[in-house]
Amino acid sequence: MRFLLYTIFMVSSLLAFGFVDQEVKIVPVEKAYKPNLQVQKDKIKITVEMAPKVYLYQKYFKLTEIEPEKKEIDIKKYLPKPIELHGEKVYEGNLTIAIPIQEFGTGNIKVEFDYQGCNEVGICYPPQKKIFTFSIPDTSQEKTKKSEELSEELSITQTLKTQSIGVILATFFGFGFLLALTPCVFPMFPILSSLIVGAKNMNTKKAFLYSVVYVLAMSIAYTIAGVLAGLFGANLQAALQNPVAIVLFAAVFVALALSMFGFYEIGLPASWQTKIAQKSDEASHKGGLIGVAIMGFLSALIVGPCVAPPLAGALIYIGQTGDAMLGGAALFFMSLGMGMPLILVGTGAGKFMPKPGGWMQAVNAVFGVVMLGVAIWMLSRILPDSISLFLWAMLFIGSAVYMRTLEGIEKDAHWFVYLKKSVGIVFFVYGIFLMIGSFTGASNPLDPLKVLKTKGAITEVSTLQKPLFQEVQSFDEFQKLLKNSDKPVMLDFTAKWCASCQELEEITFADPKVQAALRKEFLALRLDVSDNSKEDKAFMKRFGIFGPPAILFFDKNGKEIRSLRIVGFKNPKEFLSILEEVKRRYR
Structure with missing residues (x-):
C-alpha cells in the first residue's frame, strides 16, 4: 500500500512539472531503432528507421569491417548534416548513410555497426551493435577479365x-x-x-x-x-x-x-x-x-x-x-x-x-x-609456284643481259661500268638459282634453293611427319574434326593473294619452335579462301571474318576463345605466347 502511494506521488509530480509528455511512449530499443544494410552498384547503403521521439547521437556512430580483414571505416565523413538538440549533434526520423563500395574489401564481408541514442523523455538506451553480412564481387578482376576477353x-x-x-x-x-x-x-x-x-x-x-x-x-x-x-x-x-x-x-x-x-x-x-x-x-x-x-x-x-x-x-x-x-x-x-x-x-x-x-x-x-x-x-x-619462280628467273636473267653483263668491258672504262657489271653478275647468278628452284619444287623466291639444302636432312623424316596443317573444305568437315579433337584446335584462314598470309607462312609457321608446338599440342586446321567462293564466304561469315589472315582457337567445348583471335601478322615469339595462353585456358 505504501509503494502504490509512492508511485502515484512520483508520477503526479513529474506530470505537474512537465517532465513527461503524456503522448510519449517509451519503446524498447529494438523497436526504437531498426538498422538495415543494402548493397548497391557502387555503394553500401545503411539505413536506420527510428520510432517517434527518439534520436541518435552523431558521436557514437562507428563502423568496423571484421572480415575478411579487420579495419575501421570512417563512417562519420559519410553522415548527413545533423541537428542540434540539448547541445548535442543528433539525428531524428529515418537516417540514410551511403558509403562508397571501395571502402570495403571484396568477397564475403562482415561488418559491425555501433550506435547509441536516447528518448525525448530523457531515457537513454545502452550502446547497440548490429552485425551485417554481405558480399561484394571483385570488380577489378571482372574488368580485367572483360578486357582480356576483347581480342585486338x-x-x-x-x-x-x-x-x-x-x-x-x-x-x-x-x-x-x-x-x-x-x-x-x-x-x-x-x-x-x-x-x-x-x-x-x-x-x-x-x-x-x-x-x-x-x-x-x-x-x-x-x-x-x-x-x-x-x-x-x-x-x-x-x-x-x-x-x-x-x-x-x-x-x-x-x-x-x-x-x-x-x-x-x-x-x-x-x-x-x-x-x-x-x-x-x-x-x-x-x-x-x-x-x-x-x-x-x-x-x-x-x-x-x-x-x-x-x-x-x-x-x-x-x-x-x-x-x-x-x-x-x-x-x-x-x-x-x-x-x-x-x-x-x-x-x-x-x-x-x-x-x-x-x-x-x-x-x-x-x-x-x-x-x-x-x-x-x-x-x-x-600461278603455280614453279611458274612464278620461272618468271622471276627470267626477269633477273633478262635484266642482267640488258645490263650487258655477258659482254666484255672496254679498257679504261668508267668505274660505274664495273659497278653495273658486278650488279648484273649478281642478278644473273640469282636468276640461275631461281631457275633451278622452279624445277626443284621451291616456292619462296627469297630462298630458291631451300628444297636442295634440306632434302638430305628431311628425307627420312618426311615419310613419318605429317603436314603442319590439315586442310578443311567445308564447315561440316571442320565441325566434325573440332568435335573429335582431344587437343586445342587452331583454324587458319589464308589465301595465296594475301601478303600477310605469306609473311606468316615464311616467318612464323616456318619457325621450328612454332612447328613443334603445333604438331605436338594442337590440331592445326587450314581453310584456303584464295578462290573466294560462295562456300568460302559463308564459312568466314559464320565467324564474322572479313578476309584473311585470321587465326582462330577453340576450347574443349568447341567454342572459340574470342580474345585470342589473331588478325594480321604475328612474329614467332608473339605467336608462341598466344599458343601458351590457349593451352592454359584449355586445361
Whole structure:
C-alpha cells in the first residue's frame, strides 16, 4: 500500500512539472531503432528507421569491417548534416548513410555497426551493435577479365564506341602509319614512284601533287570497300582477287613497263595532244592526275587486300552499329596514315630525279623492271609456284643481259661500268638459282634453293611427319574434326593473294619452335579462301571474318576463345605466347 502511494506521488509530480509528455511512449530499443544494410552498384547503403521521439547521437556512430580483414571505416565523413538538440549533434526520423563500395574489401564481408541514442523523455538506451553480412564481387578482376576477353580488333571496335571523334581519327591515322610498314603496302611504293618517274616535266611540286592524289584515291577506295564490307559483309577487295581482275591489272603493269623500256609511248593521239597543248598545259596536267587517281584507286583494291586489326575493328563497328559515317571516317584516316610514307617517297622521287638526258633512260629502265616485278608478284597469286619462280628467273636473267653483263668491258672504262657489271653478275647468278628452284619444287623466291639444302636432312623424316596443317573444305568437315579433337584446335584462314598470309607462312609457321608446338599440342586446321567462293564466304561469315589472315582457337567445348583471335601478322615469339595462353585456358 505504501509503494502504490509512492508511485502515484512520483508520477503526479513529474506530470505537474512537465517532465513527461503524456503522448510519449517509451519503446524498447529494438523497436526504437531498426538498422538495415543494402548493397548497391557502387555503394553500401545503411539505413536506420527510428520510432517517434527518439534520436541518435552523431558521436557514437562507428563502423568496423571484421572480415575478411579487420579495419575501421570512417563512417562519420559519410553522415548527413545533423541537428542540434540539448547541445548535442543528433539525428531524428529515418537516417540514410551511403558509403562508397571501395571502402570495403571484396568477397564475403562482415561488418559491425555501433550506435547509441536516447528518448525525448530523457531515457537513454545502452550502446547497440548490429552485425551485417554481405558480399561484394571483385570488380577489378571482372574488368580485367572483360578486357582480356576483347581480342585486338574488338578492342579497336570498343574504341570507336567509347572515344571522342578526335581521338578516334587520330588513333586510326596512327594505325595506318604503322600499317604502311606491312607487306600489303610495299608494292604501292614502286607503283607510285614509277608513275612519277614516267611523267613529263616532273618537279618536286608536281611529284607532291601526284603523291597526294594517289593517296587520296587509295584512301577513298579503302573507305568505300570497308564500308561496303561492314554493312553487307562482302569484301570488295577479296572479290577482286579473281584470275580475270589480276591478269588485267598485271597486264597494265606490263604495258607500263614496256613503255618505260621505250617500245612505245602511252598517251593521247598526236592530234589530240596538239589541241590540248594549244588550249593550255593545265588540261594535260589534269589528265595526268586522273590517271594517277585511277591507279591509286585500283592499287588499293587489287594490290593490298589483306585485313589487319584496325581494319577489322572498323568493319565490325560498322556491321554492329550501322554507323557508316564514323566507321568510314576512321577507315579514311587510317588510309591517309598508310599514305604518308607514300607521299614522302613520291615527293622524294620527284625532287631527286635526274635531269633529262641519258640518265633518264636508265632510270626508266630500272622502273620498267620494277613494274614487271609487280606484275609477276600479282600473277603469283594465281600461278603455280614453279611458274612464278620461272618468271622471276627470267626477269633477273633478262635484266642482267640488258645490263650487258655477258659482254666484255672496254679498257679504261668508267668505274660505274664495273659497278653495273658486278650488279648484273649478281642478278644473273640469282636468276640461275631461281631457275633451278622452279624445277626443284621451291616456292619462296627469297630462298630458291631451300628444297636442295634440306632434302638430305628431311628425307627420312618426311615419310613419318605429317603436314603442319590439315586442310578443311567445308564447315561440316571442320565441325566434325573440332568435335573429335582431344587437343586445342587452331583454324587458319589464308589465301595465296594475301601478303600477310605469306609473311606468316615464311616467318612464323616456318619457325621450328612454332612447328613443334603445333604438331605436338594442337590440331592445326587450314581453310584456303584464295578462290573466294560462295562456300568460302559463308564459312568466314559464320565467324564474322572479313578476309584473311585470321587465326582462330577453340576450347574443349568447341567454342572459340574470342580474345585470342589473331588478325594480321604475328612474329614467332608473339605467336608462341598466344599458343601458351590457349593451352592454359584449355586445361
